[in-house]
Amino acid sequence: MKKEDVPQDESNIKAANYKELCYAVDEDGNYTTVNSTGWTPKAIALNNAIENINERVEEAKTRVLNNQTSPIEYYMEFHKMDVGILASYVGLWKWRVKRHFKPRVFNKLSKKTLQKYADVFNVSIAQLKDISLHGN
Amino acid sequence: MEIKFTHHQSAHCENGVVSNLMKHHGFQISEPMVFGIGSGLLFCYIPFLMVNHAPAITYRAMPGFIFKRFAKRVGIKIKREKFKNVKNAKQRLDDNLKNNNPVGLQVGVYNLMYFPDEYRFHFNAHNLVVYGKNNDTYLISDPVMEHVTTLTDKQLEDVRFAKGAFAPKGHMYYPTFIPKEMPLEKAIIKGIKHTCRDMLAPVPIVGVKGIRMVARLIRKWPKKKGAKVANHYLGQIVRMQEEIGTGGGGFRYIYAAFLQEASVILNNPKLHTLSKEMTHIGDLWRDFALDASRIYKNRSGKTDGYNNIAAQLDHIANKEEVFFKTLKKAIK
Numbered sequence: 001m002k003k004e005d006v007p008q009d010e011s012n013i014k015a016a017n018y019k020e021l022c023y024a025v026d027e028d029g030n031y032t033t034v035n036s037t038g039w040t041p042k043a044i045a046l047n048n049a050i051e052n053i054n055e056r057v058e059e060a061k062t063r064v065l066n067n068q069t070s071p072i073e074y075y076m077e078f079h080k081m082d083v084g085i086l087a088s089y090v091g092l093w094k095w096r097v098k099r100h101f102k103p104r105v106f107n108k109l110s111k112k113t114l115q116k117y118a119d120v121f122n123v124s125i126a127q128l129k130d131i132s133l134h135g136n
Numbered sequence: 137m138e139i140k141f142t143h144h145q146s147a148h149c150e151n152g153v154v155s156n157l158m159k160h161h162g163f164q165i166s167e168p169m170v171f172g173i174g175s176g177l178l179f180c181y182i183p184f185l186m187v188n189h190a191p192a193i194t195y196r197a198m199p200g201f202i203f204k205r206f207a208k209r210v211g212i213k214i215k216r217e218k219f220k221n222v223k224n225a226k227q228r229l230d231d232n233l234k235n236n237n238p239v240g241l242q243v244g245v246y247n248l249m250y251f252p253d254e255y256r257f258h259f260n261a262h263n264l265v266v267y268g269k270n271n272d273t274y275l276i277s278d279p280v281m282e283h284v285t286t287l288t289d290k291q292l293e294d295v296r297f298a299k300g301a302f303a304p305k306g307h308m309y310y311p312t313f314i315p316k317e318m319p320l321e322k323a324i325i326k327g328i329k330h331t332c333r334d335m336l337a338p339v340p341i342v343g344v345k346g347i348r349m350v351a352r353l354i355r356k357w358p359k360k361k362g363a364k365v366a367n368h369y370l371g372q373i374v375r376m377q378e379e380i381g382t383g384g385g386g387f388r389y390i391y392a393a394f395l396q397e398a399s400v401i402l403n404n405p406k407l408h409t410l411s412k413e414m415t416h417i418g419d420l421w422r423d424f425a426l427d428a429s430r431i432y433k434n435r436s437g438k439t440d441g442y443n444n445i446a447a448q449l450d451h452i453a454n455k456e457e458v459f460f461k462t463l464k465k466a467i468k
Contacts (some may be wrong), residue, residue, distance in 0.1 A: 001388060001419060016252035019282055021147045023168070023389040025415060031393035033147075033167070035282070041429030042378045045371040046254055048432055049188060052368055080246070082189065085300035087256050 001025070003034055011038025011063035012046055053080055064131055071131045072097070075121040078134075089120045138268035143277040143284045147386055149263040150202050151176065152279025156265055160238060167332050172394030173209050173323045174202030175330035175451035177387055181341045181350050185301065187260050188257060190372035195387050197334075199242065199261030203309065213313035218302055218305040222293055225306035229266060232310065235420065238267040238277075242307035244298020250278070250285045260302040266292075317353070324398045325467050331391075332464040335456060344457045351449035354442050363437025370445075371432045374425045385425060387440045388418030405465040410459070417455050424448045 003024045014019060014079040018034040026032050076086045087094045099105050100113075111125070118128045127133040141160055144150025151167045154174070158165040171177070179198050185192040196202075200216075205213045219225035232239050244260040245251060268275035272289045287295070297308045335343035350373070357366035378385060392414035399407035424445060431441045 001415070001422065003386075012252055012254045020280065021145045022386065023147060023393045029412070031389075031396050031411075035145075039378065041374055041425050044376075044429050044433050045374045048367070048371045049375065050254055052189075079187075080257050081300075082186065088299040088303065121148065 002026075003032060006034040007039040008037045009040045009043065011037050011040070011043040053077070061131065067103050069101050070103050071128060072106065072117055073101045073125070074131050075117070075128070075134075079121060086120070090116045094115075105107050137233060138270070138275060139233065139236050139238050141265070141267035141277060144279070145282050147390060148176075148196070149279050150199065150261075151390070152186075153263040153265055154203050154206055156277060157238065157240060157311065158278060161311065163318055165315075165318075166393075166397065168394035169320070169392050169397055170202065170206055171387075171390050172331075172398060173320070173327040174204075174206035175327050175334065176202045177331050177391045178334050179343055179346045181346045181353075183341070187301075187376070188372060189442075190369045193373055193376050195377060199263075200307075203240075205327070206323075207311070209326050210318050210320065211315045212311050214309055215312045216307065216309045218307050220305070222297060222306070225296060225308070226289075226293065229308060230269065231267065232308075233269050238265050239308050239310040239312055240265055242298060242304040242309075243295035244300070244304060246296075246298060247291065247294040249287065249291055250276075250281070258298070258300050260298050260300055260304055278438055302332040320401055322400060328398070328463060328467050335436045335460045336464075344453050344460070347449055347453040347456065351446040351453065354446040354449065355439075358437045358439050358442050363435065366437060366442065367432040367435055370428050370442075374428050374432075377421065378425055385418050385421035388414055392418060404466065407463075410463055410466060413459055413462075417452065417459060420448070420452050420455065424452065 001022070001024045003026050006022050006024050014037040019037055022034050022036045023031055024034050056077045057074065060069065060077045063069045064071050064074045072086075076083070081089070083094050083097055087097045090097065100109065100117075114125050114128060118125050121128065123134065138199060142156070144152070144156055144159065144166045146155060148167070148171070151170045151174075154170045155165055155167045158170070174197070176197050178195065181196045182192040182194065203214065206212075219228070229239065229241075236387050241264055242260070243262050243264060244258065245257050245262050248256060248262070264276055264278040266274050267277055273286045274292050275288070276285050276287050278285060296304055298304060337345070338342045339345065340349055354370070357369055361369070392454075393412045395407045395411035395414060399405060399411065427445050427448065431445065
């Protein structure tokens with residue numbers, strides 16, 4: 001890549017006023033570094049990934065409201081986690097976390113276990129039990 | 137307290153931390169030099185590790201390996217510490233700062249407050265340097281940032297004890313012994329040999345073979361996984377290839393810069409020619425990303441598009457195979 005070809009596109013990092021460093025060759029063929037404000041293919045990939053996460057959050061929300069899953073799954077998606085990551089944050093086995101997705105099991109959880117989840121998600125137990133309180 | 141530490145921005149965090157620490161100790165070692173000697177360049181498809189709900193592809197050596205190899209090859213001794221206890225981790229960090237010793241830390245990105253929100257996902261192999269502390273605020277030199285920044289006590293604790301794959305467990309590292317002189321010639325040759333061996337490894341998911349394997353998979357995705365998942369996987373490949381701290385095309389350029397520097401130190405003009413070839417391969421990786429982005433931008437599930445970019449990957453694999461075979465001979 002030539003120095004003048006280093007992309008300076010609109011992107012999420014540009015919006016946040018960041019610049020990243022790229023390696024490129026100058027007129028004499030020597031390597032140098034240039035700051036870049038971003039590149040469209042990356043911006044699209046990132047935006048798609050974010051949309052994807054938002055979709056997953058919305059889906060989880062609907063399923064919580066229909067009583068098909070517990071609020072834990074909603075909060076997990078909200079924090080961009082998967083079961084493995086959540087399990088290591090709360091310090092439980094994966095199968096136990098998955099089991100806690102069942103509303104029937106979730107409703108019987110001890111205060112101690114609920115508190116673990118609440119701490120990881122940075123919410124109160126009331127918010128953990130009722131996702132409509134989330135963000136208030 | 138504040139240690140006199142000069143921050144330089146770099147393209148990749150681990151190289152940057154090592155290069156900045158070396159400069160701090162009086163050796164002008166560039167980022168590409170660290171990357172080359174530490175054999176940072178790699179391609180590996182990791183089907184059993186899912187990142188953001190897509191199979192992981194890495195374009196670099198395992199976190200920590202670059203510094204480990206670099207240190208061994210130039211004769212530096214490094215001390216690494218991991219902690220079970222949060223308090224100990226903090227105490228050891230503070231002790232080092234008191235002794236005027238800037239340290240490298242491995243951290244998780246999700247709680248890294250100075251990153252833009254969109255970039256904060258669960259990735260635990262980011263690196264930064266702590267070079268001081270004012271009251272409860274740590275002074276941070278994060279090599280991918282343009283300028284130095286800060287984190288509070290609590291914020292630093294959160295990122296040092298992030299959980300999930302590659303959990304850092306408070307991982308802290310710093311050189312304990314640095315030789316008076318640092319001849320690079322032998323280290324460079326070792327680094328190059330290692331990279332050639334990795335890229336030409338007879339393992340289906342590694343190096344050139346790994347690239348071909350991913351090409352084969354891409355052809356299958358639209359039929360096997362449906363347009364939506366195939367699009368998502370493709371987007372993830374490009375993100376892992378080009379995003380901050382990773383980078384396939386980007387890494388190829390850093391490697392080309394390394395070869396250029398190495399050709400001067402070793403007085404070997406062949407490496408200069410190979411550097412140009414590597415730049416060309418980097419351009420091909422970028423073309424691949426650009427064409428892949430057209431597919432996921434239009435959310436297309438058409439197999440022609442996927443076949444086309446898979447063919448591009450095959451072409452890259454062929455080029456890299458020839459490249460690393462030539463490189464191996466060039467340093468004999």
